[in-house]
Amino acid sequence: MDFVTCDLCDDHAEDVSVVTGLSWRSFGGRSAFGGQIDTVKCFEDNSRVKEQLATPGKGKVLLVDGGGSLRNALIGDMIAENAVENGWEGVIIYGACRDVDALAQLDIGVITLGCVPIKSVRRGEGQLNIPVSFGGVTFQPGQWVYADNNGIIVADKALL
Numbered sequence: 001m002d003f004v005t006c007d008l009c010d011d012h013a014e015d016v017s018v019v020t021g022l023s024w025r026s027f028g029g030r031s032a033f034g035g036q037i038d039t040v041k042c043f044e045d046n047s048r049v050k051e052q053l054a055t056p057g058k059g060k061v062l063l064v065d066g067g068g069s070l071r072n073a074l075i076g077d078m079i080a081e082n083a084v085e086n087g088w089e090g091v092i093i094y095g096a097c098r099d100v101d102a103l104a105q106l107d108i109g110v111i112t113l114g115c116v117p118i119k120s121v122r123r124g125e126g127q128l129n130i131p132v133s134f135g136g137v138t139f140q141p142g143q144w145v146y147a148d149n150n151g152i153i154v155a156d157k158a159l160l
């Protein structure tokens with residue numbers, strides 16, 4: 001995807017909300033990505049993340065509210081590889097990832113707050129496709145998100 005979020009903000013000022021107040025890091029092999037969102041809300045349990053990234057994801061971004069926890073990683077190289085195989089454009093996690101050197105080699109966007117070597121628990125907890133909020137924005141499933149090294153924006157319609 002060829003875009004810069006700054007230009008999208010300039011061109012669609014009325015239509016975008018901007019995620020603010022958080023320090024994001026980009027770990028995936030794609031730094032700019034966007035698409036229609038599925039959401040997951042979970043806390044230190046990546047059951048729903050793994051399940052959803054195992055479904056077809058062409059044109060889609062998985063947006064995960066992990067409660068901001070950096071205590072364990074909600075995605076690593078194996079789940080991310082599966083997401084690539086299923087065509088996902090990217091994953092944005094308000095939480096942490098791991099296997100960062102491997103993530104950098106994958107053709108997918110991965111933006112999180114940080115990384116930690118410990119894996120997530122998997123007790124089958126978490127919710128799929130409910131509204132989630134962080135960084136001053138509420139994300140509704142079905143909205144469009146665009147992310148790059150400048151930040152993350154969300155809109156009710158496709159901007160590209």
Ligand SMILES: O=C([O-])CC(=O)C(=O)O
Pocket residue numbers: 046073074075076077078079080098099119120
């Ligand atoms: O399996 C997990 O929970 C996360 C992980 O390390 C991977 O995706 O490789």
